[in-house]
Amino acid sequence: xxxxxxxxxxxxxxxxxxxxxxxxxGFQDATISEIAKAAGASDAFVYEYFSTKExxxxxxxxxxxxxxxxNIEFHLKLIRxxxxxxxxxxxxxxxxxSEHPEFTAVLLLILKHNRKFINTDAHKEIRDYLKIVDRxxxxxxxxxxxxxxxxxxxxxxxxIGSLEHIVINWLLRGKPENLMDAFEPMFEVCLKxxxxxxxxxxxxxxxxKNVEQEP
Amino acid sequence: xxxxxxxxxxxxxxxxxxxxxxxxxGFQDATISEIAKAAGASDAFVYEYFSTKExxxxxxxxxxxxxxxxNIEFHLKLIRxxxxxxxxxxxxxxxxxSEHPEFTAVLLLILKHNRKFINTDAHKEIRDYLKIVDRxxxxxxxxxxxxxxxxxxxxxxxxIGSLEHIVINWLLRGKPENLMDAFEPMFEVCLKxxxxxxxxxxxxxxxxKNVEQEP
DNA sequence: ACTAAATAATAAATGTTATTCAATTATTAT
DNA sequence: ATAATAATTGAATAACATTTATTATTTAGT
Numbered sequence: 001x002x003x004x005x006x007x008x009x010x011x012x013x014x015x016x017x018x019x020x021x022x023x024x025x026g027f028q029d030a031t032i033s034e035i036a037k038a039a040g041a042s043d044a045f046v047y048e049y050f051s052t053k054e055x056x057x058x059x060x061x062x063x064x065x066x067x068x069x070x071n072i073e074f075h076l077k078l079i080r081x082x083x084x085x086x087x088x089x090x091x092x093x094x095x096x097x098s099e100h101p102e103f104t105a106v107l108l109l110i111l112k113h114n115r116k117f118i119n120t121d122a123h124k125e126i127r128d129y130l131k132i133v134d135r136x137x138x139x140x141x142x143x144x145x146x147x148x149x150x151x152x153x154x155x156x157x158x159x160i161g162s163l164e165h166i167v168i169n170w171l172l173r174g175k176p177e178n179l180m181d182a183f184e185p186m187f188e189v190c191l192k193x194x195x196x197x198x199x200x201x202x203x204x205x206x207x208x209k210n211v212e213q214e215p
Numbered sequence: 216x217x218x219x220x221x222x223x224x225x226x227x228x229x230x231x232x233x234x235x236x237x238x239x240x241g242f243q244d245a246t247i248s249e250i251a252k253a254a255g256a257s258d259a260f261v262y263e264y265f266s267t268k269e270x271x272x273x274x275x276x277x278x279x280x281x282x283x284x285x286n287i288e289f290h291l292k293l294i295r296x297x298x299x300x301x302x303x304x305x306x307x308x309x310x311x312x313s314e315h316p317e318f319t320a321v322l323l324l325i326l327k328h329n330r331k332f333i334n335t336d337a338h339k340e341i342r343d344y345l346k347i348v349d350r351x352x353x354x355x356x357x358x359x360x361x362x363x364x365x366x367x368x369x370x371x372x373x374x375i376g377s378l379e380h381i382v383i384n385w386l387l388r389g390k391p392e393n394l395m396d397a398f399e400p401m402f403e404v405c406l407k408x409x410x411x412x413x414x415x416x417x418x419x420x421x422x423x424k425n426v427e428q429e430p
Numbered sequence: 431a432c433t434a435a436a437t438a439a440t441a442a443a444t445g446t447t448a449t450t451c452a453a454t455t456a457t458t459a460t
Numbered sequence: 461a462t463a464a465t466a467a468t469t470g471a472a473t474a475a476c477a478t479t480t481a482t483t484a485t486t487t488a489g490t
Contacts, residue, residue: 189365248448258470260468
């Protein structure tokens with residue numbers, strides 16, 4: 001392994017060690033010494049690549065999100081229908097989470113609620129992912145597959161909010177069962193929410209708001 | 216103000232200062248000195264009431280959650296119908312969040328994703344609140360108001376997940392609009408999700424699963 | 431192959447901040 | 461008023477992120 005390659009490998013190794021230790025102990029209780037040791041480097045060497053402990057934390061998602069993003073974009077080209085695309089997108093997201101639980105813990109338990117991180121370049125990849133969901137919803141509304149009478153912002157909030165809530169609970173409970181078991185029931189709930197019933201001319205209640213709610 | 220009263224008042228003052236400063240800077244960047252100064256006390260005095268900085272953080276929600284819990288329990292006695300009760304419960308939660316944005320930031324941005332906090336006594340009050348939601352859902356399923364064919368866990372995950380997602384986004388975007396503006400559209404989405412359509416004997420599609428999804 | 435420059439790597443030094451402790455002031459009870 | 465107790469704090473300690481100065485290693489020119 002030559003110079004720059006070795007360097008890249010070492011950098012990756014630090015990022016991996018950081019992911020593992022941050023996910024286990026949280027940002028607070030993880031120390032640079034511990035991470036450096038796990039990566040086989042000295043404390044000071046960590047600072048060659050990452051200006052601060054926080055910058056090290058913020059550097060974790062980039063590569064993951066890019067990989068997930070590209071993977072989803074590739075598969076979506078092969079899928080017809082907005083609801084099917086949405087299904088595939090959320091499924092791939094959940095698969096990725098379930099296969100990378102340490103990264104997921106860092107992302108959902110530490111980063112996603114961090115104001116500083118949100119205003120970082122590194123957060124761009126996460127917004128790119130959300131744009132895919134928005135695109136699917138838009139396509140579905142235009143094609144008539146998905147309800148048009150709800151602000152798409154609330155649709156997306158419900159989809160992403162439910163999914164992340166379930167993943168976060170899974171993480172906090174110590175990942176007892178296979179995360180993928182939750183996917184179909186959850187997506188079924190979401191379908192109820194977003195998907196128009198097929199046209200039924202003799203049954204007008206189906207295609208309009210029809211439920212009165214006493215005040 | 217006599218001894219023990221003064222003490223309680225000072226303790227509250229520290230908690231308030233901590234809430235404010237934690238919500239502004241995050242746990243990381245807030246210092247005990249800063250909190251002590253804001254509360255008009257010395258650094259060492261903070262440790263009279265709170266054993267560690269983390270314990271101070273964990274002590275913030277108790278009183279808030281108790282107040283919210285009692286308030287909801289009181290009002291629910293006056294309301295008939297599971298969906299109405301759910302509406303009122305989520306509404307009161309959102310009102311509380313919107314009226315106590317600093318506490319809400321501490322709760323939703325710092326505490327809710329903290330493994331140590333989850334295993335703390337202080338977290339009990341939060342579980343009590345969730346039990347109210349569960350009770351409403353159960354009542355609704357039993358009375359036929361709410362779909363019985365979905366695991367209630369996913370219903371609750373969707374309700375709470377959506378609501379918190381919206382509140383977290385509101386916090387992270389700097390609380391630009393009135394949070395309550397989001398409530399009715401959000402609850403409408405949730406109703407689509409949970410509420411059975413009224414019985415329509417001549418329209419069997421309404422009361423059963425009827426949507427085929429191509430594979 | 432040899433050396434100068436550049437780069438990689440680290441040990442030790444520094445500064446900040448949570449936490450503890452010993453000392454001081456205020457309050458209460460007798 | 462005085463002893464006893466509680467409240468309060470300034471100063472000491474320790475852990476840890478970050479910097480600096482120094483040493484080892486690689487690279488490129490001859």
